Amino acid sequence: MNRRVVITGIGSVTPLGLTLEETWQNLLAGKSGIGPIRTFDASTFPTPFAAQVPDFDLAPYVNEPDAFKDAWRNVRFAMAAARLAFDDSGLAPGDYDPARFGIYLGSGEGVIDFRNLVDSIAHGTGEGGRVDVVRFTELGLKRFSAMKELEQEPNMPANHLACEYGLAGPAYSCLTACAASTQATGEAMNLIRTGRADLMLTGGTHSMIHPLGVTGFNLLTAISTEPKDEPWRASRPFDRDRAGFVLGEGATIMIVEELEHAQARGAKIWAELVGYGTSADAYRMTDIHPEGRGPAAAMQMALDDAGVGPDAIDYVSAHGTGTQENDRVETIAMKVVFGERAPQVPVSSIKSMIGHLIAAAGATELATCVLAIRDQILPPTINLDTPDPECDLDYVPNAARPAKVEVCLSNSFGFGGQNDSLAVRRFLP
Amino acid sequence: MDRRVVITGLGCLSPAGIGAQALADAVRRGASAVRAPTRFDAAACPDRAAGEVPDFDPTAGIRKDQSRYIKKNIKVMARDIQLAVAAANLAVLDCGLPLGDFKAKEPVLPTIDHTRFGIIFGTNFIPTELEDLSVPIQAAREDGRFSLKGWGERGIPEMFPLWLLKFLPNMHACHTSVLWDAQGPNNSLTCSDAGGLLALDECVRILKRGSADWMLAGGAESRVNPITFVRYTLLGRMANVGADPPAGRSPTAGEGPAVAGRPFDLGGTGEVAAEGAACLMIESMDVAEARNARIAGEILGTGSSTTTAGVNACDPDGRAVATAIRAALADAGLEPGDLGVVLAHAAGLAEHDRSEAAGLADALGHAATTIPVISMKGVTGNMGAASGLADLAAALIFLKEGQVPPIVNCDQPDPEVALNLVTGDPQPLARDLILVTTNAIGGQAVAAVVKMNR
Numbered sequence: 001m002n003r004r005v006v007i008t009g010i011g012s013v014t015p016l017g018l019t020l021e022e023t024w025q026n027l028l029a030g031k032s033g034i035g036p037i038r039t040f041d042a043s044t045f046p047t048p049f050a051a052q053v054p055d056f057d058l059a060p061y062v063n064e065p066d067a068f069k070d071a072w073r074n075v076r077f078a079m080a081a082a083r084l085a086f087d088d089s090g091l092a093p094g095d096y097d098p099a100r101f102g103i104y105l106g107s108g109e110g111v112i113d114f115r116n117l118v119d120s121i122a123h124g125t126g127e128g129g130r131v132d133v134v135r136f137t138e139l140g141l142k143r144f145s146a147m148k149e150l151e152q153e154p155n156m157p158a159n160h161l162a163c164e165y166g167l168a169g170p171a172y173s174c175l176t177a178c179a180a181s182t183q184a185t186g187e188a189m190n191l192i193r194t195g196r197a198d199l200m201l202t203g204g205t206h207s208m209i210h211p212l213g214v215t216g217f218n219l220l221t222a223i224s225t226e227p228k229d230e231p232w233r234a235s236r237p238f239d240r241d242r243a244g245f246v247l248g249e250g251a252t253i254m255i256v257e258e259l260e261h262a263q264a265r266g267a268k269i270w271a272e273l274v275g276y277g278t279s280a281d282a283y284r285m286t287d288i289h290p291e292g293r294g295p296a297a298a299m300q301m302a303l304d305d306a307g308v309g310p311d312a313i314d315y316v317s318a319h320g321t322g323t324q325e326n327d328r329v330e331t332i333a334m335k336v337v338f339g340e341r342a343p344q345v346p347v348s349s350i351k352s353m354i355g356h357l358i359a360a361a362g363a364t365e366l367a368t369c370v371l372a373i374r375d376q377i378l379p380p381t382i383n384l385d386t387p388d389p390e391c392d393l394d395y396v397p398n399a400a401r402p403a404k405v406e407v408c409l410s411n412s413f414g415f416g417g418q419n420d421s422l423a424v425r426r427f428l429p
Numbered sequence: 430m431d432r433r434v435v436i437t438g439l440g441c442l443s444p445a446g447i448g449a450q451a452l453a454d455a456v457r458r459g460a461s462a463v464r465a466p467t468r469f470d471a472a473a474c475p476d477r478a479a480g481e482v483p484d485f486d487p488t489a490g491i492r493k494d495q496s497r498y499i500k501k502n503i504k505v506m507a508r509d510i511q512l513a514v515a516a517a518n519l520a521v522l523d524c525g526l527p528l529g530d531f532k533a534k535e536p537v538l539p540t541i542d543h544t545r546f547g548i549i550f551g552t553n554f555i556p557t558e559l560e561d562l563s564v565p566i567q568a569a570r571e572d573g574r575f576s577l578k579g580w581g582e583r584g585i586p587e588m589f590p591l592w593l594l595k596f597l598p599n600m601h602a603c604h605t606s607v608l609w610d611a612q613g614p615n616n617s618l619t620c621s622d623a624g625g626l627l628a629l630d631e632c633v634r635i636l637k638r639g640s641a642d643w644m645l646a647g648g649a650e651s652r653v654n655p656i657t658f659v660r661y662t663l664l665g666r667m668a669n670v671g672a673d674p675p676a677g678r679s680p681t682a683g684e685g686p687a688v689a690g691r692p693f694d695l696g697g698t699g700e701v702a703a704e705g706a707a708c709l710m711i712e713s714m715d716v717a718e719a720r721n722a723r724i725a726g727e728i729l730g731t732g733s734s735t736t737t738a739g740v741n742a743c744d745p746d747g748r749a750v751a752t753a754i755r756a757a758l759a760d761a762g763l764e765p766g767d768l769g770v771v772l773a774h775a776a777g778l779a780e781h782d783r784s785e786a787a788g789l790a791d792a793l794g795h796a797a798t799t800i801p802v803i804s805m806k807g808v809t810g811n812m813g814a815a816s817g818l819a820d821l822a823a824a825l826i827f828l829k830e831g832q833v834p835p836i837v838n839c840d841q842p843d844p845e846v847a848l849n850l851v852t853g854d855p856q857p858l859a860r861d862l863i864l865v866t867t868n869a870i871g872g873q874a875v876a877a878v879v880k881m882n883r
Contacts, residue, residue: 044581067740099752103735107619109554109598117656118566118575121559129564133655136559137473140655146663150741153554154598154619155872162735168752171735171873172627175552175619176599183616187631190638196756211577212557215585216593278640280547280615282606285502285594294612297544301640415594416603418615 005189006427007270008262009091009255010367011084013077015051015248016354019084023354023364024371027379028400032232032353034246040211046218049231050209051248051355053077063164070147071160072110077251077360078157078205079164085201085253086165088268093166095265101199102169103158104188106180108206108359110152111213116143157205157251169197175359178319179414180204181252182362182422186276188256189422198261203363205251214247220286222323222415223247235356237320237349237381238327238395240388245321248355252363271370272427274407275308277301281417288325288413292333295319298419299337299409306423308407310338313345313423315378315403317365317410318395320349321356326413331391346403348381348396362412366422369408373426377402434633436879437722438524438710439822440516440647444480444703444809448519452819453826455808459837461687463701463810468653476667478686479653480703480810487515490522492531495608505591506604507555512706512815513601513649514608517548520645521609524710525722537610540720547613547641548602549631551624551648551814555596556656561589601649613641621869622774623733624648624814625707626877629821630731636713643712650813651704661702664741666870668699668777690811691838692775692804693782693846700776703810707818725825726879729763729862732756733875740871743781747788749874750866754792757864757876765796768878769860770833771848772820774867775804776811779843781870786846788874789866793848801856802848807837817867821879824863829883831858 010020015033017023026033033051042048058076059065061083068075120143124136150156155173162171170191176183181204188200208217217223224234224244236242262269279301281294288294303310319330335342350368357364368379377400384397407425414420441448444462445455455462465471466479487503488496499506499514506514521538522528529535536543569575569584594600599617606615614635618624625648632644652661661667668689690701717724734752738744758765771789775782782804790797805820812819827834832855842850849856861881868874 041577042581044578046581046585048581099734102733109619112557115575117562121563122566122575124559125563125567129560129567131559131563133470133559134473137471137655137659140659141473141662144659144663146660146665147741149660149663150871153621155621155869156740158735159740159872163737163739166737168734168737168749170733170756171620172631172733173619173873174616176602176615176617177597187616187634190634194634194638211580215580215588218585219588219590219592220594221590278614278616279544280602280606280612282543282610282612284607285505285600285603286591297612414599416597416599417606418599418602 003193004259005192005256005273006259006262007254007370008257008267009085009089010270011081011088012252012364012367013053013080014250014354014364015053018054018056027350027353028377030380030382034231034235034355037209042214045214046225047214047223048228051246052209053250071151073207073249074108074110074205075157075160078161078253081251081253082161085255089255090267096199098166098168100169100197101167102171102191102197103162103167103201104172104184105158106184106204106359107154107157107173107175109154110156111210113144113148114211119143161201167201176418177414177416178358178361179412179418179420180359182412182420185363185366186278186420186422189273189276192258198258200256202256203253204360206357206359207249208358209247209249233383235322235352236383237322237352238391239384240386242322242324242327244323245351245356248357250357251360252367254363269427271373272425274425275302275306275423277305277421279419283417288329292329292336294417294419295330295333295413296336298421302409302421302423312407313409314405315372315408316345316347317369318347318349319411319413320351322351328390331393334393343393346378346394346396348379350379352382366410366424369410369424372405372408376405432637433714433727434636434711435714435717435727436709436711436725437717438520439725440519440523440708441819441822442482442485442512442516443705443819444482446483447485449822449826452823456805456823457827457834461808461837463686463690465686466653469655474658474662476670478668478670478689478701480701481653482704485515487511491518492528494531498608505595507596508651509555509649510601510604512651513550513647514604516649516706516708517605517645517647520708520710541643543610544612545642546611547615548605548611548645549616549628550601551618551620551628552598552601553619553621553650553814554598556654557596561592620873622813622816623867623869623873623875625816625818626867626875627733627873629818629877630733630875632711633728633731642716645708646711647708648814648818649706650815652702652813653704658702666700666778668701688838690777690806692777692806692836693843693850694839695841695843697777697779699778701810703812705809705812705815705819707815707822709818724882726881728877728879730757730761730878732760733873735873736871743784743870747784747791750785750788750868751792753874753876757878761878763878765793768800768862768864769858770863771800771802772824772863772865773802773804774816776806783845785868786848790847797848799849801833801851803833803836803851817865821865825881828858828881833858
């Protein structure tokens with residue numbers, strides 16, 4: 001069975017725009033979406049800045065706005081991005097069999113009800129931090145809200161989307177941290193290839209920009225803490241002075257479709273998904289294997305799956321978080337895969353501008369590959385002021401660059417060691 | 430030309446004990462393992478029943494370097510993750526692959542290609558442990574009240590650095606992959622009760638497309654903690670324990686936690702929160718036969734769908750379950766009449782049970798009146814993402830005797846359930862084909878068809 005899979009709709013809501021085109025134009029202009037955190041008082045946090053989605057009204061994007069009053073940002077972003085993706089796709093009810101339209105989402109969890117959790121724990125806390133669970137429970141039962149609790153569960157974005165669009169096909173949510181939406185898209189592609197579905201709603205959504213989310217990453221020293229007065233300089237992938245990633249948030253939702261199904265309805269085709277590779281580091285809970293064996297394996301697998309050699313790749317969208325370790329190891333992995341040609345393969349990190357969207361990062365980065373193919377231009381890695389001798393590839397420093405772009409790789413290497421890589425190509429009938 | 434996929438190892442931790450055999454024995458004996466909660470003081474919870482896994486040693490049977498890794502990291506592995514790791518260990522130890530000699534610095538499984546060995550776990554959001562936050566919260570106080578500014582200045586420094594990783598839903602698969610050097614495909618499916626069987630489905634698809642040769646399909650979750658009890662209480666999902674029955678319902682057959690979870694029963698008032706983990710080693714049949722592996726069963730087909738009735742609702746007509754079952758049967762090339770038994774999800778929440786029953790009846794058609802249907806939740810409670818997988822692991826053992834044991838705590842079958850529920854006496858197992866289903870309220874539904882190897 002040689003079913004081909006194409007992208008026929010994209011919607012995106014990010015710190016750089018409430019539409020895909022707005023985000024793209026800002027990326028090409030080298031604009032940063034990073035600024036002081038707006039949605040809670042993070043002024044004393046080690047990292048008081050992040051890349052946040054501008055405020056917007058959800059009502060125009062959903063059938064029943066009231067159904068979302070307890071939903072967190074992850075759900076709101078997903079619903080908005082999905083509506084944009086559907087509008088973009090031109091799909092109307094009747095164009096498809098709902099049982100053949102599934103969903104596979106890199107689905108970020110909601111937000112812990114921090115104030116009520118804090119108050120309930122405090123209510124039960126006695127000597128030496130011991131918690132009287134009975135007192136915790138008594139207050140918790142009064143303070144917590146049933147629907148706010150439900151909205152924390154990680155499959156809620158997919159649940160909301162399925163209800164909104166009546167999707168009855170194969171259904172999954174995954175949460176392999178930073179790799180989630182790359183993984184979701186790759187598995188969605190395979191479900192179509194093997195005939196389980198003709199259409200899949202895929203991509204990802206996440207927001208960890210809340211007190212416990214920022215706390216968690218600060219504790220891991222994974223996120224950059226400086227410069228507080230010029231936060232747009234804090235995300236510096238591949239730069240010698242990089243010191244961690246910057247949290248972003250948002251959603252990029254794609255409709256992926258079997259080619260003949262798309263052609264039969266005269267769909268606009270963005271690009272073709274041609275390969276997917278996935279591997280695990282299996283090394284340590286916090287560190288990446290120093291030889292980049294996992295990322296290299298995932299990239300090679302994607303190339304093999306696409307039936308192309310490394311020479312075919314015109315651009316790589318890096319995972320490029322801006323941690324010392326990731327960027328160094330990712331560089332090594334690039335050299336393993338591309339060999340002597342590695343210095344000629346442009347590889348940039350949009351995380352330098354948009355931040356790290358965690359479960360939504362992979363899909364957002366894949367979308368930029370699709371746009372790079374359309375517009376024949378590469379987004380830059382900004383803040384690349386001082387080269388790191390260990391990071392000596394072409395990271396498209398500081399300015400977007402016109403280039404011939406036919407085939408791209410998009411990489412996501414998650415916390416916990418999952419490595420995923422997608423190969424996407426200009427659609428050639 | 431599709432690769433055939435078989436089950437070669439079973440691992441399970443449930444309230445019935447350690448190992449799939451323990452759960453199989455409990456189901457056969459009709460013994461509920463549900464008790465009053467002991468893992469935390471539930472005095473303020475209105476519904477005090479839980480399915481708790483007894484003490485277990487996550488280092489049992491494994492190599493010294495693996496034990497060392499677990500002991501070193503156990504403080505940053507939440508309960509769910511410890512359960513997951515233990516279940517995976519059991520599955521690998523059960524599948525017969527030789528363990529490498531640690532002293533000779535052999536790879537942990539020297540006869541396999543570790544790049545072709547992957548792991549997928551169904552998992553869920555793990556609530557923080559309260560005492561991981563209590564001192565930091567106190568430190569954040571200003572003028573006797575909690576202050577977010579104070580949290581940034583004084584609370585965060587009191588937290589331990591790996592706090593986030595202790596509770597992330599992908600760390601079950603991460604730790605397991607490190608322990609077993611599983612460098613192949615690795616995923617974490619956060620689909621609530623449906624996660625375990627979806628992990629099985631994805632493992633099968635990965636094997637069939639040739640991306641791996643061995644996959645661990647797991648599900649692990651612990652709902653036995655204060656935050657989850659509060660959440661499920663507020664959502665109205667918890668079974669009443671010895672309370673007055675709701676109007677219009679027959680009284681429960683007895684009192685106490687052991688009879689609180691009543692699948693498909695008129696007296697059912699909700700689910701029992703439980704914990705557990707199950708893990709199956711699956712591999713392609715040619716690989717298994719080449720190494721003379723003991724084969725417990727073959728996975729013939731899988732299918733999934735999702736509820737569209739609402740995020741906190743079940744399809745009254747069970748359509749998501751029906752779609753998943755039809756897809757699984759089609760994938761297997763089978764008809765409903767080919768099935769020998771159905772392992773349903775049915776955790777005792779009437780709306781949920783009836784939805785699944787409607788879906789089953791619809792998909793099974795005529796066969797709905799003859800094929801025996803059971804649920805094991807009366808024995809274990811609802812183990813969340815371990816559902817379905819744990820049931821399958823146990824069933825592959827207890828069904829060998831050719832009898833389908835009756836549903837524990839189903840004494841007055843709900844007349845709206847138009848299925849052949851096994852109650853009172855066991856029924857004979859007419860054919861070796863098992864259909865197992867799970868579905869999450871408001872979420873995914875999944876079905877798998879497995880041919881038992883007797």
